[in-house]
Amino acid sequence: MDRTFVMVKPDGVARGLTGHIVSRFEEKGFKLAAAKLMQLDRMVAEEHYDHLRSKVFFDELVDFITSGPVFAMVLEGKDAVKNARSLIGATNPSDALPGTIRGDYAIDVASNIIHGSDSEDNAEREINLYFH
Numbered sequence: 624m625d626r627t628f629v630m631v632k633p634d635g636v637a638r639g640l641t642g643h644i645v646s647r648f649e650e651k652g653f654k655l656a657a658a659k660l661m662q663l664d665r666m667v668a669e670e671h672y673d674h675l676r677s678k679v680f681f682d683e684l685v686d687f688i689t690s691g692p693v694f695a696m697v698l699e700g701k702d703a704v705k706n707a708r709s710l711i712g713a714t715n716p717s718d719a720l721p722g723t724i725r726g727d728y729a730i731d732v733a734s735n736i737i738h739g740s741d742s743e744d745n746a747e748r749e750i751n752l753y754f755h
């Protein structure tokens with residue numbers, strides 16, 4: 624079965640949206656295969672966002688993602704990476720369509736409430752980073 628890694632970011636957990644977001648994936652047809660509430664340390668956060676190290680917002684991004692608990696998940700389902708990304712919506716909530724998670728619950732790119740792997744290779748890399 625295809626699988627992907629999805630994480631409710633600190634803003635989504637703090638706003639009490641975790642259960643609601645899990646339900647959105649379950650309603651879509653995903654199976655929750657693993658999940659945990661956890662606090663990221665900077666090492667894991669920097670490894671997760673390694674591809675963005677050169678960006679001006681990198682330090683702000685690491686500060687944000689380590690600012691409080693996150694809810695990490697492994698989701699199973701057909702074309703899991705692609706289906707999860709389409710339910711999550713565009714990176715910038717201003718571009719995310721209503722009906723997507725970011726389109727419905729976020730307004731600012733720096734706090735866009737959820738992460739989802741962008742490729743099958745990254746899904747495996749991220750699952751190994753968070754669930755080992």
Ligand code: DAT
Pocket residue numbers: 675680684713714732733734735737738739741
């Ligand atoms: P995505 O999370 O949709 O895969 P990404 O991997 O390009 O997007 O970026 C990771 C996160 O970095 C993104 O969810 C929010 C943050 N980010 C991206 N672009 C940003 C920007 N211009 N300013 C501030 N944060 C940004």
Ligand code: MG
Pocket residue numbers: 739740741
């Ligand atoms: Mg990404």
